[in-house]
Amino acid sequence: xxxxxxxxxxxxxxxxxxxxxxxxxxxxxxxxxxxxxxxxxxxxxxxxxxxxxxxxxxxxxxxxxxxxxxxxxxxxxxxxxxxxxxxxxxxxxxxxxxxxxxxxxxxxxxxxxxxxxxxxxxxxxxxxxxxxxxxxxxxxxxxxxxxxxxxxxxxxxxxxxxxxxxxxxxxxxxxxxxxxxxxxxxxxxxxxxxxxxxxxxxxxxxxxxxxxxxxxxxxxxxxxxxxxxxxxxxxxxxxxxxxxxxxxxxxxxxxxxxxxxxxxxxxxxxxxxxxxxxxxxxxxxxxxxxxxxxxxxxxxxxx
Amino acid sequence: xxxxxxxxxxxxxxxxxxxxxxxxxxxxxxxxxxxxxxxxxxxxxxxxxxxxxxxxxxxxxxxxxxxxxxxxxxxxxxxxxxxxxxxxxxxxxxxxxxxxxxxxxxxxxxxxxxxxxxxxxxxxxxxxxxxxxxxxxxxxxxxxxxxxxxxxxxxxxxxxxxxxxxxxxxxxxxxxxxxxxxxxxxxxxxxxxxxxxxxxxxxxxxxxxxxxxxxxxxxxxxxxxxxxxxxxxxxxxxxxxxxxxxxxxxxxxxxxxxxxxxxxxxxxxxxxxxxxxxxxxxxxxxxxxxxxxxxxxxxxxxxxxxxxxxxxxxxxxxxxxxxxxxxxxxxxxxxx
Numbered sequence: 001x002x003x004x005x006x007x008x009x010x011x012x013x014x015x016x017x018x019x020x021x022x023x024x025x026x027x028x029x030x031x032x033x034x035x036x037x038x039x040x041x042x043x044x045x046x047x048x049x050x051x052x053x054x055x056x057x058x059x060x061x062x063x064x065x066x067x068x069x070x071x072x073x074x075x076x077x078x079x080x081x082x083x084x085x086x087x088x089x090x091x092x093x094x095x096x097x098x099x100x101x102x103x104x105x106x107x108x109x110x111x112x113x114x115x116x117x118x119x120x121x122x123x124x125x126x127x128x129x130x131x132x133x134x135x136x137x138x139x140x141x142x143x144x145x146x147x148x149x150x151x152x153x154x155x156x157x158x159x160x161x162x163x164x165x166x167x168x169x170x171x172x173x174x175x176x177x178x179x180x181x182x183x184x185x186x187x188x189x190x191x192x193x194x195x196x197x198x199x200x201x202x203x204x205x206x207x208x209x210x211x212x213x214x215x216x217x218x219x220x221x222x223x224x225x226x227x228x229x230x231x232x233x234x235x236x237x238x239x240x241x242x243x244x245x246x247x248x249x250x251x252x253x254x255x256x257x258x259x260x261x262x263x264x265x266x267x268x269x270x271x272x273x274x275x276x277x278x279x280x281x282x283x284x285x286x287x288x289x290x291x292x293x294x295x296x297x298x299x300x301x302x303x
Numbered sequence: 304x305x306x307x308x309x310x311x312x313x314x315x316x317x318x319x320x321x322x323x324x325x326x327x328x329x330x331x332x333x334x335x336x337x338x339x340x341x342x343x344x345x346x347x348x349x350x351x352x353x354x355x356x357x358x359x360x361x362x363x364x365x366x367x368x369x370x371x372x373x374x375x376x377x378x379x380x381x382x383x384x385x386x387x388x389x390x391x392x393x394x395x396x397x398x399x400x401x402x403x404x405x406x407x408x409x410x411x412x413x414x415x416x417x418x419x420x421x422x423x424x425x426x427x428x429x430x431x432x433x434x435x436x437x438x439x440x441x442x443x444x445x446x447x448x449x450x451x452x453x454x455x456x457x458x459x460x461x462x463x464x465x466x467x468x469x470x471x472x473x474x475x476x477x478x479x480x481x482x483x484x485x486x487x488x489x490x491x492x493x494x495x496x497x498x499x500x501x502x503x504x505x506x507x508x509x510x511x512x513x514x515x516x517x518x519x520x521x522x523x524x525x526x527x528x529x530x531x532x533x534x535x536x537x538x539x540x541x542x543x544x545x546x547x548x549x550x551x552x553x554x555x556x557x558x559x560x561x562x563x564x565x566x567x568x569x570x571x572x573x574x575x576x577x578x579x580x581x582x583x584x585x586x587x588x589x590x591x592x593x594x595x596x597x598x599x600x601x602x603x604x605x606x607x608x609x610x611x612x613x614x615x616x617x618x619x620x621x622x623x624x625x626x627x628x629x630x631x632x633x634x635x636x637x638x639x
Contacts, residue, residue: 031479033476065366066366066367066372069365069366069367069369069372070372070376072472072479074365074369076364076365077364077365077366078364092366093366096366096367097360097367097394097399100367100394100399101394104392105375105379105392105399106379107372107375107376107379108376108377108379108380108473114475114476
């Protein structure tokens with residue numbers, strides 16, 4: 001009997017190879033976008049295929065090659081293969097179509113890097129303008145936070161499963177939150193809770209200016225009553241609004257925390273570990289070799 | 304005695320429809336391009352007429368063709384009445400097959416068909432459908448980059464659909480350089496002619512403006528013979544951009560103020576487009592602004608007064624159709 005890989009072993013094995021994607025892309029100096037797309041293709045491929053059917057090495061290269069094309073960073077197959085050891089053009093081109101098929105022909109991938117940049121801009125708008133909200137936070141602080149959050153994404157989001165479980169903006173916020181909880185939380189509070197008194201006033205004024213649009217202007221007689229009613233309605237409305245705002249904020253923070261937890265669960269895979277699995281995988285991919293080996297051994301025993 | 308066995312029919316697991324290959328028939332070859340062959344056929348289960356774009360694989364040195372990949376990538380994301388529908392994708396051993404809705408006619412055919420008369424209502428209707436389609440692309444951050452009458456297809460019910468996403472790309476990463484060698488020459492915006500590496504949806508809006516003009520004139524508006532001539536033709540018609548009307552234009556890579564033509568006067572444009580109302584001219588001017596940052600976007604275009612003044616846009620089903628061609632009598636005779 002061939003001993004097949006357990007799902008855990010397969011996962012460990014794939015984690016090891018996911019890291020190689022990043023190395024490969026860095027080697028070719030490919031943009032982040034390509035790196036992330038390649039990693040996403042690779043993960044999606046093995047949602048429907050097994051390492052025991054397709055060995056990850058060439059699938060990995062194929063994903064990188066296809067992602068580069070899909071992200072407009074074309075590299076010819078010759079120069080691609082020349083740089084890789086032990087891989088021929090045909091290996092990759094034969095697999096390209098199979099990979100595309102496994103992806104169900106879906107090539108567009110949304111990554112957290114773009115929303116991260118968006119948050120970087122909005123952090124500046126919310127925390128620095130018109131005047132700084134936190135005495136120790138400047139453009140430089142935020143720029144630094146942004147850079148470290150990018151590193152966080154590279155380290156935790158590319159290889160973990162979070163991209164299957166959270167939206168790109170949620171992952172981006174998780175990166176910000178885990179990098180600097182104090183600043184990110186302040187941003188979220190300002191965004192969702194309108195924490196400052198000044199801001200509260202703004203809301204109130206805004207509410208009064210546009211009275212509840214649902215209350216249709218009734219006939220003139222009831223208009224006077226309407227005004228009184230409207231005022232109290234605006235008040236309770238306001239409370240409800242504050243309440244839902246708080247709920248939104250809390251839900252979001254809970255989501256972000258969950259995202260951080262999952263992103264950090266990935267254990268680094270050691271080379272030894274994956275070598276061990278690689279051996280097992282070899283026979284699963286080439287059952288005939290195992291049979292031959294057994295026959296040989298049997299033949300020897302008979303002698 | 305056999306005991307009656309009540310055999311419960313096996314509950315099918317989520318029914319796996321057979322390979323998609325069997326679901327479509329390829330019946331007639333209708334066209335062949337560099338990377339694809341187009342067939343007409345039917346969806347077997349529904350009898351729906353469809354077109355199959357069979358993309359050749361294995362003939363290119365570098366694997367799957369980029370345009371094919373782009374087309375699949377973006378059409379998968381877009382669903383809109385005015386964008387061609389990608390019904391399905393399936394693979395046969397050597398080919399990638401895109402199943403597209405069947406769109407038998409295109410705007411170029413109609414423009415060239417001199418027996419068909421366009422009313423302002425017809426033009427308005429086509430413009431509206433084009434703008435709605437492109438609005439959908441742009442709000443999903445997708446640039447089409449090859450709008451021309453030939454790529455605006457017409458469905459049997461008269462709906463216009465934007466097709467051919469082989470040059471499309473996603474917009475929104477300011478760090479990336481874009482290629483300025485896009486869009487068929489006659490419909491290419493001035494910033495592209497000047498070799499801009501960063502541009503926006505405004506390039507598609509320019510193409511739509513030129514198509515608008517072509518719908519009224521019934522001949523191509525700016526038919527440049529080559530890339531250099533295109534600059535000349537464009538500026539002869541719309542004026543040469545200067546720093547005043549287009550700040551920083553001179554910093555574009557291929558900028559040169561060849562011959563300086565004056566901006567056309569309103570009266571000049573009125574003469575050029577004799578059928579156009581003042582509102583129609585307004586929209587045209589907004590769409591063909593030389594400075595891309597002043598050109599109007601799809602939202603502003605859709606809200607333009609031109610679309611709310613009379614005549615109303617023609618209902619798609621009442622729009623002009625291809626006139627019966629001279630070859631057709633043959634076909635008719637055969638039927639008799």
